[in-house]
Amino acid sequence: MSHVKIIPSTDKNYARNITQENMVIYYQKRKIEWDDQLFEQSWKDFDNFEVWCDQTRVGVVRFCIDDQDCRLRDLQIETNSQGRGIGTACLDFARQYALDNHCEKVWLRVFPENPAVKLYERAGFRTYSSGDDLCEMVMDYL
Template sequence: MTFHLRPAAPEDLEFARDLTCQNMLRYYIHHGLLWQDEAFDVAWSGRQNWLIVQGDVSIGFLSLSRDMRALYIRELQVAEAFQGRSAGSWAIDQVIDMARKERRPALRLTVFDNNPARNLYERKGLQVQGRDECFLRMQLDISTHVL
């Protein structure tokens, strides 16, 4: 079954917040950071958000922002039951395509240094550009061929 993106609606906020907390809380705890629902909600309201849908089931979401230098993946979350089934890889391909169409010079994201999603990002051509405490800053130059 294939995936598609659907623009997120205000009623999708709770799904996205709960999914992010479920997926990320262990990293927050490991690094001594405090999860705050309110902070997630504020960030969500200032971004372009898409649900990752398979059939008629929302299995994850993307949260994006932009500036003149890059398209930024602020969140890419896939429900645990659907991880390892290519949804994340497919979603990254969609964002790379968006960046190309928008003629953004780069795709950027930040990932916890101990998050295995880093391996997926590296397979997709993103490279570590720097480190901020427990986070890695990664980038794909859009002129780079994507696998």
């Protein structure tokens, strides 16, 4: 497996761009318009990290803490870097981040047809609720 390093991020333009690129097919399908004001506010409210692999920036991971739960708000990996174990390393980081912040669970939301659902299940997430437009998943056992 490649060497993955996750560090705090200050580059919101990179985070915005990779999120828009990765999510465009899901947004188009649901006729969701990108909301730049919402992104700007989330950048201020969330803990934002860059994902590096073998000295190349390949993604972002973003969190917020809600009561005693950790919310994985974004996990975006460059398309050409997917399938290399980077997402798994990010989920290991998410588990540790939650523990470090005294959280009892890690939550995330994902579009149900997103292939990342399988990654989340392998990492220990289970489906909490699911509909046509959104699947909420939780990792209970940190």
